[in-house]
Amino acid sequence: MKCVRNLLEKLDYxxxxxxxxxxxxxxxxxSRKVEKDAMFVCVKGAAVDGHAFAKEVVEKGASVLxxxxxxxxxxxxxxxxxxxxxxxxxxxxxxxxxxxxxxLKVIGITGTKGKTTTTHMIRAVLQAAGKxxxxxxxxxxxxxxxxxxTLNTTPESYELHQAxxxxxEAGCEYAVMEVSSQGIKMHRTDGLxxxxx
Numbered sequence: 001m002k003c004v005r006n007l008l009e010k011l012d013y014x015x016x017x018x019x020x021x022x023x024x025x026x027x028x029x030x031s032r033k034v035e036k037d038a039m040f041v042c043v044k045g046a047a048v049d050g051h052a053f054a055k056e057v058v059e060k061g062a063s064v065l066x067x068x069x070x071x072x073x074x075x076x077x078x079x080x081x082x083x084x085x086x087x088x089x090x091x092x093x094x095x096x097x098x099x100x101x102x103x104l105k106v107i108g109i110t111g112t113k114g115k116t117t118t119t120h121m122i123r124a125v126l127q128a129a130g131k132x133x134x135x136x137x138x139x140x141x142x143x144x145x146x147x148x149x150t151l152n153t154t155p156e157s158y159e160l161h162q163a164x165x166x167x168x169e170a171g172c173e174y175a176v177m178e179v180s181s182q183g184i185k186m187h188r189t190d191g192l193x194x195x196x197x
Contacts, residue, residue: 001025004039004064004078007095010191011088016067018078024064027096029089029158036061041089042068050085066092090157090190100164104134104172105195108179115153115178122176134167136160137178143170154183157190 001023008020025037031053034040040062042050054071064078065071068085082088094101107122109115116138123142126133135142140149141163148163154177155163167175183189 001037002027002096004080007039007092008080009095010091011082013066013088014081016070016079016081017075018064018080020078020080022063022078027092027158028062029085029156031057031060034060034062036063038062039064039066039092041066041085041092042071043085043089044068084187086157086187087190090187093158093161094191096158097161097165100161100168101175101192103168104164104175106164106192107174107176108189108192108194109137109177110179110181110184115180119176119178126174126176131174132170132172133174133176134163134170134172135176136163141166143167143172152183152188153178153180154188156186157188160188 003021003023005020024039026035027039028034029041029043029050034057038061040057042054042065051067051069051071054065054073058073058077066080066082066085066088068082109118119135119137123133123135138153140147143166164175179189
């Protein structure tokens with residue numbers, strides 16, 4: 001369980017209703033994954049707007065909503081308004097997973113072509129130097145011998161911080177990742193600090 005107030009530490013927000021000192025069971029941005037006492041972030045996608053699911057997720061048990069537009073829900077639901085829910089999700093996810101990227105040396109590769117090849121090369125060099133390395137990109141998330149498929153070159157911020165958390169748990173020192181222009185535009189890497197050599 002995580003305290004709502006603690007998750008908001010790096011965000012500008014306005015409390016529209018409810019209580020910031022309550023605890024949540026999970027952080028979600030996909031209405032299909034909502035459970036009792038979840039914090040639901042109403043993210044606007046290309047085809048679907050999470051705000052449209054506000055009442056539905058509350059019925060499923062969400063107790064906290066993070067919105068950028070007004071929604072109508074019962075007075076017992078905490079509603080927090082931010083300027084951009086995608087940006088907010090990045091900071092909320094980092095806090096939810098206890099800022100795992102701060103423990104890692106994160107190396108991000110940008111560019112139109114060559115990101116995948118470059119991340120694999122950097123990972124190989126670091127491993128040859130005896131370093132434990134996690135990798136995120138087009139070929140998936142790689143932690144040790146475990147490869148988990150990703151939907152995007154740069155995953156959504158929640159999945160990104162979840163992967164960083166798993167890397168820390170596995171003893172990784174480095175995270176090498178592909179940083180797509182779409183990932184930057186969609187705020188997936190907001191709040192990350194990249195290491196430069």
